[in-house]
Amino acid sequence: MSTTAPTTDTHIITVQTEADQHKIEVEPGITLRQALRRHGHSPHNAVTDIANCGGRGHCGLCVVEIVEGAPPPTQALDSTLSGMGVGRLSCLVTVDHDMTVRL
Numbered sequence: 001m002s003t004t005a006p007t008t009d010t011h012i013i014t015v016q017t018e019a020d021q022h023k024i025e026v027e028p029g030i031t032l033r034q035a036l037r038r039h040g041h042s043p044h045n046a047v048t049d050i051a052n053c054g055g056r057g058h059c060g061l062c063v064v065e066i067v068e069g070a071p072p073p074t075q076a077l078d079s080t081l082s083g084m085g086v087g088r089l090s091c092l093v094t095v096d097h098d099m100t101v102r103l
């Protein structure tokens with residue numbers, strides 16, 4: 001488990017996996033998908049890590065569960081999946097506050 005101390009210009013994403021829970025510090029305004037990938041995580045599996053839309057919100061293959069701090073959906077596909085309880089499209093979630101994500 002690694003922890004990064006927050007600064008006033010960053011947000012903390014708590015990442016929960018089957019193996020552990022740790023925190024990553026990210027700059028505000030990037031997408032959750034970008035934040036996860038920059039810190040060695042992926043919302044994708046081995047296949048969808050190669051075959052995805054590149055974060056354009058079209059493929060629906062970057063779903064994550066936001067346990068705490070989920071912002072309201074701003075786009076139709078993300079809203080639909082969220083309403084169905086499937087999860088959130090990490091490429092359509094802008095990190096503008098702290099949140100907890102389960103992969």
Ligand code: FES
Binds near residue numbers: 052053055057059
């Ligand atoms: S990467 Fe395709 S919808 Fe997010």
